[in-house]
Amino acid sequence: MTQDPTPQPYGTPEVPRVAVRGEAHIEVDPEIARLGITISARGTDRRTALEDLTRRNTTVLDLVKSYGDAVEKLETGTFSITPELTRHGRAERIRAYHGRVHLTAELGDFTALGELTTRLADLELTSVDGPWWALRPDSPAHGDARRQAVLEAVQRAREYATALGAQLAALVELADLGAEDTQPFGRPGTAGTMRSMAFAADTETAPALDLEPQRQTVYASVNARFTMTPPRL
Structure with a gap:
Protein backbone atom coordinates (compact mmCIF):
# COMPACT_ATOMS: atom_id res chain seq x y z
CA MET A 1 0.00 0.00 0.00
CA THR A 2 1.52 3.29 -1.12
CA GLN A 3 1.75 6.17 1.32
CA ASP A 4 -0.23 9.32 0.55
CA PRO A 5 2.37 11.99 -0.39
CA THR A 6 -0.10 14.81 0.20
CA PRO A 7 1.25 17.04 3.00
CA GLN A 8 -0.86 17.52 6.09
CA PRO A 9 -1.36 21.28 6.42
CA TYR A 10 -2.46 21.09 10.04
CA GLY A 11 -0.01 18.49 11.25
CA THR A 12 -0.73 15.14 12.84
CA PRO A 13 -0.89 13.86 16.42
CA GLU A 14 2.65 12.53 15.95
CA VAL A 15 3.94 15.70 14.28
CA PRO A 16 1.78 18.60 15.45
CA ARG A 17 2.19 22.06 13.99
CA VAL A 18 2.04 25.50 15.55
CA ALA A 19 1.33 28.65 13.52
CA VAL A 20 2.23 32.09 14.86
CA ARG A 21 2.69 35.66 13.74
CA GLY A 22 5.75 37.70 14.59
CA GLU A 23 5.61 41.50 14.57
CA ALA A 24 8.09 44.29 15.19
CA HIS A 25 7.79 48.07 15.52
CA ILE A 26 10.98 50.11 15.76
CA GLU A 27 11.55 53.86 15.78
CA VAL A 28 14.53 55.39 14.00
CA ASP A 29 15.69 58.81 12.90
CA PRO A 30 14.76 59.84 9.33
CA GLU A 31 17.42 59.65 6.63
CA ILE A 32 16.01 62.07 4.05
CA ALA A 33 13.67 65.05 3.89
CA ARG A 34 11.71 66.24 0.87
CA LEU A 35 10.54 69.72 -0.01
CA GLY A 36 7.84 70.50 -2.53
CA ILE A 37 8.49 73.80 -4.30
CA THR A 38 5.89 75.55 -6.45
CA ILE A 39 6.93 78.50 -8.60
CA SER A 40 4.21 80.77 -10.00
CA ALA A 41 4.07 83.58 -12.54
CA ARG A 42 1.38 85.83 -14.01
CA GLY A 43 1.37 87.96 -17.15
CA THR A 44 -1.06 89.81 -19.36
CA ASP A 45 0.14 87.75 -22.32
CA ARG A 46 1.51 84.24 -22.71
CA ARG A 47 5.07 85.29 -23.57
CA THR A 48 5.38 87.54 -20.51
CA ALA A 49 4.10 84.79 -18.21
CA LEU A 50 6.51 82.23 -19.70
CA GLU A 51 9.51 84.55 -19.48
CA ASP A 52 8.71 85.42 -15.86
CA LEU A 53 8.20 81.75 -14.97
CA THR A 54 11.46 80.76 -16.66
CA ARG A 55 13.39 83.44 -14.78
CA ARG A 56 11.98 82.43 -11.40
CA ASN A 57 12.50 78.74 -12.12
CA THR A 58 16.17 79.39 -12.91
CA THR A 59 16.55 81.36 -9.68
CA VAL A 60 15.11 78.50 -7.61
CA LEU A 61 17.22 75.86 -9.37
CA ASP A 62 20.40 77.87 -8.85
CA LEU A 63 19.57 78.36 -5.17
CA VAL A 64 18.88 74.68 -4.51
CA LYS A 65 21.95 73.54 -6.45
CA SER A 66 24.14 75.94 -4.48
CA TYR A 67 23.80 73.59 -1.48
CA GLY A 68 25.86 70.98 -3.29
CA ASP A 69 25.91 67.45 -1.88
CA ALA A 70 23.35 68.32 0.80
CA VAL A 71 20.74 68.06 -1.98
CA GLU A 72 20.67 64.44 -3.11
CA LYS A 73 17.94 64.81 -5.71
CA LEU A 74 16.25 67.67 -7.55
CA GLU A 75 13.42 66.92 -9.95
CA THR A 76 10.97 68.95 -12.00
CA GLY A 77 7.41 67.69 -11.79
CA THR A 78 4.42 69.37 -13.37
CA PHE A 79 4.45 72.48 -15.55
CA SER A 80 1.37 74.44 -16.60
CA ILE A 81 0.46 77.69 -18.32
CA THR A 82 -3.23 78.50 -18.01
CA PRO A 83 -5.29 81.39 -19.41
CA GLU A 84 -7.55 83.29 -17.03
CA LEU A 85 -10.83 84.06 -18.78
CA THR A 86 -13.11 86.96 -18.04
CA ARG A 87 -16.53 87.74 -19.46
CA HIS A 88 -16.75 90.76 -21.75
CA GLY A 89 -20.33 91.32 -22.74
CA ARG A 90 -21.61 88.06 -24.15
CA ALA A 91 -18.16 86.80 -25.02
CA GLU A 92 -15.17 85.73 -23.00
CA ARG A 93 -11.65 86.96 -23.42
CA ILE A 94 -8.29 86.16 -21.88
CA ARG A 95 -7.50 88.47 -18.99
CA ALA A 96 -4.12 87.01 -18.02
CA TYR A 97 -1.95 83.88 -18.11
CA HIS A 98 -0.89 81.94 -15.03
CA GLY A 99 2.20 79.76 -15.09
CA ARG A 100 3.28 77.17 -12.55
CA VAL A 101 6.22 74.77 -12.13
CA HIS A 102 6.53 72.19 -9.37
CA LEU A 103 9.92 70.94 -8.13
CA THR A 104 10.89 68.32 -5.56
CA ALA A 105 14.13 68.57 -3.63
CA GLU A 106 15.45 65.70 -1.50
CA LEU A 107 18.03 66.43 1.19
CA GLY A 108 20.13 64.07 3.25
CA ASP A 109 21.87 66.81 5.22
CA PHE A 110 19.38 68.28 7.67
CA THR A 111 21.75 71.06 8.78
CA ALA A 112 21.03 72.86 5.50
CA LEU A 113 17.31 72.12 5.48
CA GLY A 114 16.06 74.97 7.64
CA GLU A 115 18.07 77.63 5.84
CA LEU A 116 17.12 76.39 2.37
CA THR A 117 13.46 76.23 3.33
CA THR A 118 13.25 79.84 4.44
CA ARG A 119 15.35 81.11 1.53
CA LEU A 120 12.99 79.41 -0.90
CA ALA A 121 9.90 80.71 0.89
CA ASP A 122 11.42 84.20 0.78
CA LEU A 123 11.40 84.23 -3.02
CA GLU A 124 8.69 86.02 -4.95
CA LEU A 125 5.65 83.92 -5.91
CA THR A 126 7.26 80.76 -4.55
CA SER A 127 5.60 78.39 -2.09
CA VAL A 128 7.20 75.58 -0.12
CA ASP A 129 5.55 72.43 1.27
CA GLY A 130 7.19 69.98 3.63
CA PRO A 131 9.44 68.72 4.86
CA TRP A 132 8.32 65.13 4.52
CA TRP A 133 10.63 62.90 6.52
CA ALA A 134 11.39 59.39 5.31
CA LEU A 135 13.83 56.51 5.22
CA ARG A 136 15.66 55.38 2.13
CA PRO A 137 14.24 52.24 0.47
CA ASP A 138 17.45 50.34 1.30
CA SER A 139 17.63 51.59 4.88
CA PRO A 140 19.07 49.01 7.34
CA ALA A 141 16.09 49.78 9.60
CA HIS A 142 13.83 47.66 7.38
CA GLY A 143 16.12 44.65 7.79
CA ASP A 144 16.33 45.21 11.55
CA ALA A 145 12.54 45.19 11.79
CA ARG A 146 12.23 41.99 9.76
CA ARG A 147 14.82 40.22 11.91
CA GLN A 148 13.01 41.28 15.06
CA ALA A 149 9.72 40.01 13.62
CA VAL A 150 11.27 36.58 12.95
CA LEU A 151 12.74 36.40 16.45
CA ALA A 161 5.24 24.53 22.66
CA THR A 162 6.61 24.85 26.19
CA ALA A 163 3.10 25.36 27.55
CA LEU A 164 2.22 21.95 26.07
CA GLY A 165 5.32 20.24 27.41
CA ALA A 166 6.76 20.01 23.88
CA GLN A 167 9.67 21.46 21.94
CA LEU A 168 9.96 23.04 18.51
CA ALA A 169 11.28 20.59 15.94
CA ALA A 170 11.48 22.34 12.57
CA LEU A 171 10.42 25.39 10.61
CA VAL A 172 7.80 24.53 7.99
CA GLU A 173 6.95 27.92 6.53
CA LEU A 174 7.90 31.57 6.88
CA ALA A 175 5.69 34.08 5.05
CA ASP A 176 6.76 37.72 4.76
CA LEU A 177 3.77 40.01 5.13
CA GLY A 178 5.86 43.08 4.35
CA ALA A 179 7.92 45.58 6.25
CA GLU A 180 7.04 49.16 5.44
CA ASP A 181 7.56 52.67 6.78
CA THR A 182 4.34 54.06 8.24
CA GLN A 183 5.39 57.45 6.88
CA PRO A 184 5.14 56.74 3.13
CA PHE A 185 8.22 57.48 1.07
CA GLY A 186 6.96 60.36 -0.85
CA ARG A 187 4.28 62.91 -0.85
CA PRO A 188 1.89 65.04 1.24
CA GLY A 189 -0.62 63.84 3.76
CA THR A 190 1.81 62.66 6.45
CA ALA A 191 2.17 64.14 9.87
CA GLY A 192 5.01 66.36 10.95
CA THR A 193 5.11 68.63 7.94
CA MET A 194 5.86 72.31 7.71
CA ARG A 195 4.09 74.62 5.28
CA SER A 196 5.14 78.12 4.38
CA MET A 197 4.42 80.56 1.56
CA ALA A 198 5.79 83.93 0.51
CA PHE A 199 4.74 86.26 -2.30
CA ALA A 200 7.31 89.02 -1.96
CA ALA A 201 11.01 89.02 -1.25
CA ASP A 202 12.29 90.79 1.83
CA THR A 203 15.28 93.10 1.73
CA GLU A 204 17.07 91.00 4.35
CA THR A 205 17.73 87.27 4.40
CA ALA A 206 15.06 85.39 6.31
CA PRO A 207 16.25 83.50 9.41
CA ALA A 208 16.66 79.74 9.10
CA LEU A 209 13.90 77.60 10.53
CA ASP A 210 14.81 75.28 13.39
CA LEU A 211 13.33 71.99 12.17
CA GLU A 212 13.18 68.88 14.35
CA PRO A 213 13.33 65.63 12.33
CA GLN A 214 10.33 63.39 12.88
CA ARG A 215 11.17 59.86 14.09
CA GLN A 216 10.06 57.14 11.68
CA THR A 217 8.23 53.97 12.72
CA VAL A 218 9.17 50.85 10.78
CA TYR A 219 6.83 47.86 10.92
CA ALA A 220 7.42 44.24 9.93
CA SER A 221 5.21 41.17 10.22
CA VAL A 222 5.70 37.49 9.35
CA ASN A 223 3.63 34.32 9.60
CA ALA A 224 5.56 31.23 10.67
CA ARG A 225 4.65 27.55 10.97
CA PHE A 226 6.67 25.06 12.98
CA THR A 227 6.47 21.38 13.78
CA MET A 228 6.96 20.34 17.36
CA THR A 229 7.40 17.18 19.36
CA PRO A 230 4.23 15.46 20.66
CA PRO A 231 2.87 17.38 23.63
CA ARG A 232 2.58 15.88 27.12
CA LEU A 233 -1.10 16.39 27.86
Whole structure:
Protein backbone atom coordinates (compact mmCIF):
# COMPACT_ATOMS: atom_id res chain seq x y z
CA MET A 1 0.00 0.00 0.00
CA THR A 2 1.52 3.29 -1.12
CA GLN A 3 1.75 6.17 1.32
CA ASP A 4 -0.23 9.32 0.55
CA PRO A 5 2.37 11.99 -0.39
CA THR A 6 -0.10 14.81 0.20
CA PRO A 7 1.25 17.04 3.00
CA GLN A 8 -0.86 17.52 6.09
CA PRO A 9 -1.36 21.28 6.42
CA TYR A 10 -2.46 21.09 10.04
CA GLY A 11 -0.01 18.49 11.25
CA THR A 12 -0.73 15.14 12.84
CA PRO A 13 -0.89 13.86 16.42
CA GLU A 14 2.65 12.53 15.95
CA VAL A 15 3.94 15.70 14.28
CA PRO A 16 1.78 18.60 15.45
CA ARG A 17 2.19 22.06 13.99
CA VAL A 18 2.04 25.50 15.55
CA ALA A 19 1.33 28.65 13.52
CA VAL A 20 2.23 32.09 14.86
CA ARG A 21 2.69 35.66 13.74
CA GLY A 22 5.75 37.70 14.59
CA GLU A 23 5.61 41.50 14.57
CA ALA A 24 8.09 44.29 15.19
CA HIS A 25 7.79 48.07 15.52
CA ILE A 26 10.98 50.11 15.76
CA GLU A 27 11.55 53.86 15.78
CA VAL A 28 14.53 55.39 14.00
CA ASP A 29 15.69 58.81 12.90
CA PRO A 30 14.76 59.84 9.33
CA GLU A 31 17.42 59.65 6.63
CA ILE A 32 16.01 62.07 4.05
CA ALA A 33 13.67 65.05 3.89
CA ARG A 34 11.71 66.24 0.87
CA LEU A 35 10.54 69.72 -0.01
CA GLY A 36 7.84 70.50 -2.53
CA ILE A 37 8.49 73.80 -4.30
CA THR A 38 5.89 75.55 -6.45
CA ILE A 39 6.93 78.50 -8.60
CA SER A 40 4.21 80.77 -10.00
CA ALA A 41 4.07 83.58 -12.54
CA ARG A 42 1.38 85.83 -14.01
CA GLY A 43 1.37 87.96 -17.15
CA THR A 44 -1.06 89.81 -19.36
CA ASP A 45 0.14 87.75 -22.32
CA ARG A 46 1.51 84.24 -22.71
CA ARG A 47 5.07 85.29 -23.57
CA THR A 48 5.38 87.54 -20.51
CA ALA A 49 4.10 84.79 -18.21
CA LEU A 50 6.51 82.23 -19.70
CA GLU A 51 9.51 84.55 -19.48
CA ASP A 52 8.71 85.42 -15.86
CA LEU A 53 8.20 81.75 -14.97
CA THR A 54 11.46 80.76 -16.66
CA ARG A 55 13.39 83.44 -14.78
CA ARG A 56 11.98 82.43 -11.40
CA ASN A 57 12.50 78.74 -12.12
CA THR A 58 16.17 79.39 -12.91
CA THR A 59 16.55 81.36 -9.68
CA VAL A 60 15.11 78.50 -7.61
CA LEU A 61 17.22 75.86 -9.37
CA ASP A 62 20.40 77.87 -8.85
CA LEU A 63 19.57 78.36 -5.17
CA VAL A 64 18.88 74.68 -4.51
CA LYS A 65 21.95 73.54 -6.45
CA SER A 66 24.14 75.94 -4.48
CA TYR A 67 23.80 73.59 -1.48
CA GLY A 68 25.86 70.98 -3.29
CA ASP A 69 25.91 67.45 -1.88
CA ALA A 70 23.35 68.32 0.80
CA VAL A 71 20.74 68.06 -1.98
CA GLU A 72 20.67 64.44 -3.11
CA LYS A 73 17.94 64.81 -5.71
CA LEU A 74 16.25 67.67 -7.55
CA GLU A 75 13.42 66.92 -9.95
CA THR A 76 10.97 68.95 -12.00
CA GLY A 77 7.41 67.69 -11.79
CA THR A 78 4.42 69.37 -13.37
CA PHE A 79 4.45 72.48 -15.55
CA SER A 80 1.37 74.44 -16.60
CA ILE A 81 0.46 77.69 -18.32
CA THR A 82 -3.23 78.50 -18.01
CA PRO A 83 -5.29 81.39 -19.41
CA GLU A 84 -7.55 83.29 -17.03
CA LEU A 85 -10.83 84.06 -18.78
CA THR A 86 -13.11 86.96 -18.04
CA ARG A 87 -16.53 87.74 -19.46
CA HIS A 88 -16.75 90.76 -21.75
CA GLY A 89 -20.33 91.32 -22.74
CA ARG A 90 -21.61 88.06 -24.15
CA ALA A 91 -18.16 86.80 -25.02
CA GLU A 92 -15.17 85.73 -23.00
CA ARG A 93 -11.65 86.96 -23.42
CA ILE A 94 -8.29 86.16 -21.88
CA ARG A 95 -7.50 88.47 -18.99
CA ALA A 96 -4.12 87.01 -18.02
CA TYR A 97 -1.95 83.88 -18.11
CA HIS A 98 -0.89 81.94 -15.03
CA GLY A 99 2.20 79.76 -15.09
CA ARG A 100 3.28 77.17 -12.55
CA VAL A 101 6.22 74.77 -12.13
CA HIS A 102 6.53 72.19 -9.37
CA LEU A 103 9.92 70.94 -8.13
CA THR A 104 10.89 68.32 -5.56
CA ALA A 105 14.13 68.57 -3.63
CA GLU A 106 15.45 65.70 -1.50
CA LEU A 107 18.03 66.43 1.19
CA GLY A 108 20.13 64.07 3.25
CA ASP A 109 21.87 66.81 5.22
CA PHE A 110 19.38 68.28 7.67
CA THR A 111 21.75 71.06 8.78
CA ALA A 112 21.03 72.86 5.50
CA LEU A 113 17.31 72.12 5.48
CA GLY A 114 16.06 74.97 7.64
CA GLU A 115 18.07 77.63 5.84
CA LEU A 116 17.12 76.39 2.37
CA THR A 117 13.46 76.23 3.33
CA THR A 118 13.25 79.84 4.44
CA ARG A 119 15.35 81.11 1.53
CA LEU A 120 12.99 79.41 -0.90
CA ALA A 121 9.90 80.71 0.89
CA ASP A 122 11.42 84.20 0.78
CA LEU A 123 11.40 84.23 -3.02
CA GLU A 124 8.69 86.02 -4.95
CA LEU A 125 5.65 83.92 -5.91
CA THR A 126 7.26 80.76 -4.55
CA SER A 127 5.60 78.39 -2.09
CA VAL A 128 7.20 75.58 -0.12
CA ASP A 129 5.55 72.43 1.27
CA GLY A 130 7.19 69.98 3.63
CA PRO A 131 9.44 68.72 4.86
CA TRP A 132 8.32 65.13 4.52
CA TRP A 133 10.63 62.90 6.52
CA ALA A 134 11.39 59.39 5.31
CA LEU A 135 13.83 56.51 5.22
CA ARG A 136 15.66 55.38 2.13
CA PRO A 137 14.24 52.24 0.47
CA ASP A 138 17.45 50.34 1.30
CA SER A 139 17.63 51.59 4.88
CA PRO A 140 19.07 49.01 7.34
CA ALA A 141 16.09 49.78 9.60
CA HIS A 142 13.83 47.66 7.38
CA GLY A 143 16.12 44.65 7.79
CA ASP A 144 16.33 45.21 11.55
CA ALA A 145 12.54 45.19 11.79
CA ARG A 146 12.23 41.99 9.76
CA ARG A 147 14.82 40.22 11.91
CA GLN A 148 13.01 41.28 15.06
CA ALA A 149 9.72 40.01 13.62
CA VAL A 150 11.27 36.58 12.95
CA LEU A 151 12.74 36.40 16.45
CA GLU A 152 9.33 37.34 17.86
CA ALA A 153 7.69 34.52 15.87
CA VAL A 154 10.22 31.95 17.08
CA GLN A 155 9.86 33.09 20.69
CA ARG A 156 6.07 32.99 20.53
CA ALA A 157 6.03 29.51 18.98
CA ARG A 158 8.50 28.24 21.58
CA GLU A 159 6.31 29.56 24.39
CA TYR A 160 3.27 27.75 22.96
CA ALA A 161 5.24 24.53 22.66
CA THR A 162 6.61 24.85 26.19
CA ALA A 163 3.10 25.36 27.55
CA LEU A 164 2.22 21.95 26.07
CA GLY A 165 5.32 20.24 27.41
CA ALA A 166 6.76 20.01 23.88
CA GLN A 167 9.67 21.46 21.94
CA LEU A 168 9.96 23.04 18.51
CA ALA A 169 11.28 20.59 15.94
CA ALA A 170 11.48 22.34 12.57
CA LEU A 171 10.42 25.39 10.61
CA VAL A 172 7.80 24.53 7.99
CA GLU A 173 6.95 27.92 6.53
CA LEU A 174 7.90 31.57 6.88
CA ALA A 175 5.69 34.08 5.05
CA ASP A 176 6.76 37.72 4.76
CA LEU A 177 3.77 40.01 5.13
CA GLY A 178 5.86 43.08 4.35
CA ALA A 179 7.92 45.58 6.25
CA GLU A 180 7.04 49.16 5.44
CA ASP A 181 7.56 52.67 6.78
CA THR A 182 4.34 54.06 8.24
CA GLN A 183 5.39 57.45 6.88
CA PRO A 184 5.14 56.74 3.13
CA PHE A 185 8.22 57.48 1.07
CA GLY A 186 6.96 60.36 -0.85
CA ARG A 187 4.28 62.91 -0.85
CA PRO A 188 1.89 65.04 1.24
CA GLY A 189 -0.62 63.84 3.76
CA THR A 190 1.81 62.66 6.45
CA ALA A 191 2.17 64.14 9.87
CA GLY A 192 5.01 66.36 10.95
CA THR A 193 5.11 68.63 7.94
CA MET A 194 5.86 72.31 7.71
CA ARG A 195 4.09 74.62 5.28
CA SER A 196 5.14 78.12 4.38
CA MET A 197 4.42 80.56 1.56
CA ALA A 198 5.79 83.93 0.51
CA PHE A 199 4.74 86.26 -2.30
CA ALA A 200 7.31 89.02 -1.96
CA ALA A 201 11.01 89.02 -1.25
CA ASP A 202 12.29 90.79 1.83
CA THR A 203 15.28 93.10 1.73
CA GLU A 204 17.07 91.00 4.35
CA THR A 205 17.73 87.27 4.40
CA ALA A 206 15.06 85.39 6.31
CA PRO A 207 16.25 83.50 9.41
CA ALA A 208 16.66 79.74 9.10
CA LEU A 209 13.90 77.60 10.53
CA ASP A 210 14.81 75.28 13.39
CA LEU A 211 13.33 71.99 12.17
CA GLU A 212 13.18 68.88 14.35
CA PRO A 213 13.33 65.63 12.33
CA GLN A 214 10.33 63.39 12.88
CA ARG A 215 11.17 59.86 14.09
CA GLN A 216 10.06 57.14 11.68
CA THR A 217 8.23 53.97 12.72
CA VAL A 218 9.17 50.85 10.78
CA TYR A 219 6.83 47.86 10.92
CA ALA A 220 7.42 44.24 9.93
CA SER A 221 5.21 41.17 10.22
CA VAL A 222 5.70 37.49 9.35
CA ASN A 223 3.63 34.32 9.60
CA ALA A 224 5.56 31.23 10.67
CA ARG A 225 4.65 27.55 10.97
CA PHE A 226 6.67 25.06 12.98
CA THR A 227 6.47 21.38 13.78
CA MET A 228 6.96 20.34 17.36
CA THR A 229 7.40 17.18 19.36
CA PRO A 230 4.23 15.46 20.66
CA PRO A 231 2.87 17.38 23.63
CA ARG A 232 2.58 15.88 27.12
CA LEU A 233 -1.10 16.39 27.86
